[in-house]
Structure formats: C-alpha cells, structure tokens
Amino acid sequence: xxxxxxxxxxxxxxxxxxxxxxxxxxxxxxxxxxxxxxxxxxxxxxxxxxxxxxxxxxxxxxxxxxxxxxxxxxxxxxxxxxxxxxxxxxxxxxxxxxxxxxxxxxxxxxxxxxxxxxxxxxxxxxxxxxxxxxxxxxxxxxxxxxxxxxxxxxxxxxxxxxxxxxxxxxxxxxxxxxxxxxxxxxxxxxxxxxxxxxxxxxxxxxxxxxxxxxxxxxxxxxxxxxxxxxxxxxxxxxxxxxxxxxxxxxxxxxxxxxxxxxxxxxxxxxxxxxxxxxxxxxxxxxxxxxxxxxxxxxxxxxxxxxxxxxxxxxxxxxxxxxxxxxxxxxxxxxxxxxxxxxxxxxxxxxxxxxxxxxxxxxxxxxxxxxxxxxxxxxxxxxxxxxxxxxxxxxxxxxxxxxxxxxxxxxxxxxxxxxxxxxxxxx
Amino acid sequence: xxxxxxxxxxxxxxxxxxxxxxxxxxxxxxxxxxxxxxxxxxxxxxxxxxxxxxxxxxxxxxxxxxxxxxxxxxxxxxxxxxxxxxxxxxxxxxxxxxxxxxxxxxxxxxxxxxxxxxxxxxxxxxxxxxxxxxxxxxxxxxxxxxxxxxxxxxxxxxxxxxxxxxxxxxxxxxxxxxxxxxxxxxxxxxxxxxxxxxxxxxxxxxxxxxxxxxxxx
Numbered sequence: 001x002x003x004x005x006x007x008x009x010x011x012x013x014x015x016x017x018x019x020x021x022x023x024x025x026x027x028x029x030x031x032x033x034x035x036x037x038x039x040x041x042x043x044x045x046x047x048x049x050x051x052x053x054x055x056x057x058x059x060x061x062x063x064x065x066x067x068x069x070x071x072x073x074x075x076x077x078x079x080x081x082x083x084x085x086x087x088x089x090x091x092x093x094x095x096x097x098x099x100x101x102x103x104x105x106x107x108x109x110x111x112x113x114x115x116x117x118x119x120x121x122x123x124x125x126x127x128x129x130x131x132x133x134x135x136x137x138x139x140x141x142x143x144x145x146x147x148x149x150x151x152x153x154x155x156x157x158x159x160x161x162x163x164x165x166x167x168x169x170x171x172x173x174x175x176x177x178x179x180x181x182x183x184x185x186x187x188x189x190x191x192x193x194x195x196x197x198x199x200x201x202x203x204x205x206x207x208x209x210x211x212x213x214x215x216x217x218x219x220x221x222x223x224x225x226x227x228x229x230x231x232x233x234x235x236x237x238x239x240x241x242x243x244x245x246x247x248x249x250x251x252x253x254x255x256x257x258x259x260x261x262x263x264x265x266x267x268x269x270x271x272x273x274x275x276x277x278x279x280x281x282x283x284x285x286x287x288x289x290x291x292x293x294x295x296x297x298x299x300x301x302x303x304x305x306x307x308x309x310x311x312x313x314x315x316x317x318x319x320x321x322x323x324x325x326x327x328x329x330x331x332x333x334x335x336x337x338x339x340x341x342x343x344x345x346x347x348x349x350x351x352x353x354x355x356x357x358x359x360x361x362x363x364x365x366x367x368x369x370x371x372x373x374x375x376x377x378x379x380x381x382x383x384x385x386x387x388x389x390x391x392x393x394x395x396x397x398x399x400x401x402x403x404x405x406x407x408x409x410x411x412x413x414x415x416x417x418x419x420x421x422x423x424x425x426x
Numbered sequence: 427x428x429x430x431x432x433x434x435x436x437x438x439x440x441x442x443x444x445x446x447x448x449x450x451x452x453x454x455x456x457x458x459x460x461x462x463x464x465x466x467x468x469x470x471x472x473x474x475x476x477x478x479x480x481x482x483x484x485x486x487x488x489x490x491x492x493x494x495x496x497x498x499x500x501x502x503x504x505x506x507x508x509x510x511x512x513x514x515x516x517x518x519x520x521x522x523x524x525x526x527x528x529x530x531x532x533x534x535x536x537x538x539x540x541x542x543x544x545x546x547x548x549x550x551x552x553x554x555x556x557x558x559x560x561x562x563x564x565x566x567x568x569x570x571x572x573x574x575x576x577x578x579x580x581x582x583x584x585x586x587x588x589x590x591x592x593x594x595x596x597x598x599x600x601x602x603x604x605x606x607x608x609x610x611x612x613x614x615x616x617x618x619x620x621x622x623x624x625x626x627x628x629x630x631x632x633x634x635x636x637x638x639x640x641x642x643x
Contacts, residue, residue: 016456016457017456017457017458017459018453018454018456018457018458018613018617019458019613019614019617021453021456021610021613022453022610022613022614022617023614025453025606025607025610026607026610026611026613026614027607028562028604028607029554029557029558029559029562029604030495030499030554031551031553031554031557032488032489032492032495032496033488034553035487035488035491036487036488044553045553046552046553046556046557049553049557051557052553052556052557055557067602068561068602068603074560075559075560075561075603076559076560076561076603076604077559077560077561104618105486105622105629106486106487106488106489107488108481108486108488108489108496108499109607109610109611109614109615110476110614110615110617110618110619111614112614112617112618112621263463264463264625265463266463267461267462267463267464268459268460268461268462268463271462272462273462273463273464277464314627315627316625316627317625317627318466318467318625318626318627320626320627339487342622342627342628342629343487343629
C-alpha cells in the first residue's frame with residue numbers, strides 16, 4: 001500500500017465516530033436519495049446518486065473493517081484503497097458533492113452522506129490529494145491571522161474612507177465605523193470587500209447598535225478541506241478577537257459556511273461554549289425588526305423578490321423563517337421558490353466548489369435545477385444570505401439567461417429603510 | 427423430531443442476538459463528540475420527529491416521489507418482524523384457529539411478494555442494479571425466502587421443518603451481511619433527529635404541501 005493511501009486510512013480510522021459508522025453501515029442502497037441531489041437532477045447517472053458516492057467510501061471501509069468483506073471482498077464490493085482510488089474519491093468528494101445535506105433529509109435511514117464526503121475530504125487533505133486552490137486559500141487566511149499587523153494600517157485606512165461614505169449615505173457626520181473597539185456589544189465580521197461592510201454598517205447605525213468591526217474575514221476555507229486543524233486556526237482569529245474585545249455577540253456577514261463554521265462547528269472544535277453569542281446578520285436584522293429598531297417601507301422594493309435558502313443557513317443552520325420575515329417587510333412582493341426551506345435545492349456552488357475554476361462547467365450543470373426554480377418564480381430579484389450562493393447564482397443568471405438581479409438580504413433592507421437614506425446605497 | 431429444528435433455530439436466534447448486541451455495544455463505544463454549540467431548537471423534538479412523523483411517506487420529497495416503493499419497503503420490513511414473532515410463537519401454533527393462521531399466512535406471503543418486487547426493482551432499474559452488491563441480493567433473497575417459508579408453514583405444517591432451517595440460515599446471516607443495518611437504523615435516525623432538532627431545521631412547514639406556499643404575498 002502506498003504511503004498516501006496509508007495516511008488516508010489513518011485519517012479514516014481517526015474519524016470513525018458513532019455518526020460516521022452509523023452512516024457507513026446503515027445504507028440499504030435503496031437509491032431513493034437519487035432525485036434529492038441537484039447533480040442527479042441535472043444528469044441522472046449513477047455517479048450522481050448520493051448512495052453511490054457514499055458507497056465509494058463504504059467499499060474502502062468494508063475492506064478494512066468488515067470480517068466478511070476481508071474474506072470475500074467481491075461479496076460486499078469491498079475495495080482496498082490505492083493511490084488511484086484515493087484520487088478518484090477525492091475528486092468526487094470535492095466536486096460532486098456540495099455538502100448540502102439534501103440527501104440526508106430525504107433518506108429514510110438518515111444516512112449522512114455529506115459526513116462521508118467530509119471524511120473523504122479529510123483523508124484527501126491529509127494525504128495531499130485536496131484541490132490546491134482550497135489549500136492555498138485556507139493557508140493564506142491562517143498566515144493573515146498570524147500577522148494581522150501587516151495589513152492593519154491598510155485596513156484602517158480603507159475603513160476610514162468607508163466611514164466617510166457611511167456618513168454621506170446616512171446623512172450623519174457622527175456615524176462611525178470603529179475597528180476592534182474594546183467593550184463594544186457587537187463584533188461584526190465581514191467578508192472580503194466593502195460590499196459586506198457598508199450595508200451592515202448602515203443597519204447598525206440606524207438600529208443604534210453599539211458595534212465594532214473585526215479586522216478578519218468570516219470565510220473559513222479549512223471547513224471545505226474538512227481539516228479541523230486549519231479550520232480551527234482560521235476560526236481562532238475571530239474567537240480570540242471577540243474574547244479580547246469582550247463583546248457580547250459576534251454577528252457574521254451573510255455567508256453560509258462561515259455561519260456553519262463559527263455558529264455550529266467551532267464550539268466543538270475548541271471544546272468550549274463561547275462567552276459570546278454567534279449570530280448571522282440575517283438573524284440580527286430580524287431581531288431589529290421585531291424590536292422596532294428598524295422601520296421599512298416595502299414599496300421601496302417594488303420588484304418581485306424570491307429567496308434562495310443557502311444550505312448552510314437553512315438546512316444546516318435553522319435560519320429559515322428569519323429571512324422570510326425580513327423580505328416580507330422589505331419587499332412589496334415576495335414569492336417562494338418550490339421547493340423551499342429544508343427542501344430547497346442547493347445552488348450548486350457550495351462545499352467550496354465556487355472557488356474551483358477547473359470545475360466551472362460541472363458547477364453550472366449542477367446548478368440547473370436551481371436555475372429552473374428561479375425561472376419558475378418569475379421574480380426579478382433573487383435574494384440569498386450567502387456570498388458563495390450569490391456568486392453561483394450570478395453565474396447561473398448569466399449562463400441560463402435568467403435576467404434576474406441578485407441581492408443580499410441587507411442590501412434590500414437598506415434600500416427599504418424608512419425614513420430613506422440621505423443617499424441611496426447604489 | 428421437530429424439536430431438533432426448533433433447537434437449531436433457537437441457536438440461530440441466540441447467535442444473531444449476541445452478534446447484534448456486540449455490534450451495538452462496539453458502535454456505542456466509539457467516540458461521540460458532545461455538541462457544545464448553543465441549540466436553536468429541541469433535541470427531544472427532533473429525535474421524536476425522526477422516529478415518528480419523519481418516517482411518514484409524505485414527510486419527505488423522496489418518499490412522496492417514490493411512495494409505492496417506500497410503502498413496499500415498509501410493508502416488507504413490518505412482515506419480517508411479524509414473521510420473527512411467528513417463529514418464536516411457533517410451538518404454540520396448534521392452539522391457534524385455522525382462520526388466524528390463514529390470515530397470518532396471507533400476510534407473510536404478501537411480505538414475500540413485496541420482497542420479490544424488491545429483487546426485481548434491484549435487477550431492472552439500471553442505477554439500482556449498479557448500486558447493488560451480491561450481499562444486497564442475498565440479504566433480500568434470504569428474507570424473502572424466510573417470509574415465503576413461514577407463509578407456507580402456516581398453511582401446511584409439514585413445511586415447518588424446512589421453515590425452521592430457512593429461518594436459521596437467515597438469522598445466522600443477519601449480523602454478517604447487510605441485514606445488520608437493522609441496528610444502525612436506530613443510531614442513524616437518532617443522530618439525524620438530534621441534528622435537525624438541535625439546529626431547529628425540522629422539516630416542519632418545509633415539507634408536505636410546499637406547493638401551496640409558492641406565492642405568499
């Protein structure tokens with residue numbers, strides 16, 4: 001056995017928890033999961049059946065762990081892991097599964113195929129078979145966390161400029177964007193680019209929130225690699241920052257995987273419950289509306305609006321009704337896609353796929369069910385509370401000629417603020 | 427002479443039970459990370475849903491789409507447990523009235539037909555055929571044979587010895603092959619229920635009747 005395969009098997013052995021073994025053992029191969037996968041809907045071939053993907057790892061597991069399979073591998077389809085086999089597994093896990101969990105919700109057994117694919121990703125990452133671009137993006141974030149002073153001055157200068165823009169937009173020369181201010185109640189963590197900072201800054205200003213801005217980005221590419229060590233290092237930057245500033249709440253930008261990572265996974269990576277709340281900007285905005293801290297005029301957004309449920313926000317995060325309450329308050333006409341909520345289709349860009357240009361064609365093909373859904377709504381605006389989803393939806397918009405406009409939840413809310421801004425957002 | 431077959435079947439039961447208990451314990455001893463994230467919903471509610479309403483044919487898109495196939499599977503599995511009960515109670519059969527035995531024979535026979543339908547589906551649907559291993563076919567074949575044998579034994583007592591043998595072979599295979607998924611079902615559904623309950627991502631309003639929500643305003 002090659003060293004790479006051996007490393008991968010060591011990782012598999014380490015990851016054999018109760019949930020993983022249950023998902024490896026319980027599948028009855030009934031194939032009922034097939035149509036729950038957006039890849040299968042776009043291309044109904046065997047390799048796009050979730051059970052077939054899971055089976056690829058099960059064969060390896062059986063060859064190592066099942067008594068009958070070790071004696072008679074052909075009986076159960078067991079297969080020893082080879083370097084070529086690992087490469088095939090890795091490609092499948094990184095490109096043919098967006099970890100959306102739609103198949104899990106549709107499986108009568110509850111098989112967690114995304115957990116199996118995460119395991120394969122972890123095996124591939126440890127043995128050097130993960131996509132280089134994802135490794136590079138994760139490592140770049142880790143380096144940034146190690147040396148924040150390198151970019152602090154540039155960031156502060158950018159935020160000073162943005163503060164001027166904020167003051168013009170809200171018509172208040174006293175409006176502030178503070179960075180890492182100790183004692184603030186809320187620490188907002190944006191993404192790369194001011195488009196994820198200005199609209200929230202406007203909302204925080206209007207809601208009279210005591211907030212400050214993180215110098216880090218919420219994105220966590222370690223999650224896509226299923227590399228807990230990298231993911232922890234990336235998350236640790238924000239957690240340490242929040243603890244140092246003694247904030248009560250960390251509010252994350254509209255980003256599905258960042259939310260899943262910091263809200264749901266990080267407490268388990270670090271083995272602690274954090275001394276602060278972790279919420280999404282969507283949840284926070286919903287709270288502001290419920291508390292009457294934001295007033296909206298839905299007529300300010302007269303176009304028909306629909307909402308795309310990010311898998312990490314909805315199915316994997318439970319943020320399902322909040323965006324709907326917001327959009328009903330912020331838009332004159334809100335229509336649902338069918339199906340929606342926990343049954344929504346993945347856009348096809350999840351799991352880090354949107355960051356892998358080599359698989360653009362596959363990604364666009366996998367997004368066809370979502371494109372069809374959008375078209376059926378006849379909406380003019382598609383709102384998504386996830387940056388990766390919006391990137392993918394933008395590509396689907398161009399590729400399938402949907403003729404829609406894409407928006408974050410916050411952008412639509414800012415546009416509907418009552419009284420209106422001194423200057424429109426765009 | 428029948429007692430010999432009964433004793434062998436009893437040994438089969440003992441082997442299957444011991445091996446399944448061993449597997450259950452071995453799995454339960456594997457690590458299970460304590461979830462420290464603040465829950466959004468109720469784990470108890472999610473778990474209850476996963477084992478009850480969440481198993482209903484209308485609860486999931488997949489089972490709505492494949493309703494016939496799903497109901498076939500449910501029926502097939504229910505008859506397995508009925509037949510296992512019949513095996514245990516078989517020494518007392520003579521005391522049962524003819525009509526009771528006839529009904530039970532019909533139900534068992536129906537289970538076997540559902541099993542045959544399952545085998546045909548595995549052979550005829552291309553993706554399902556490609557997914558199936560020899561273990562899959564043997565497992566469903568053995569269980570189908572078990573149901574057929576006990577249906578026949580209920581109708582014609584002289585088949586009983588053969589039915590005991592079939593039951594023994596099936597019971598011995600239970601922990602060795604795919605049939606052992608019967609214990610992992612409980613682990614898997616529990617983890618699914620915990621996940622959706624904790625994260626507040628229940629199917630709830632998101633499943634049945636979604637079409638009516640297409641236009642909300």
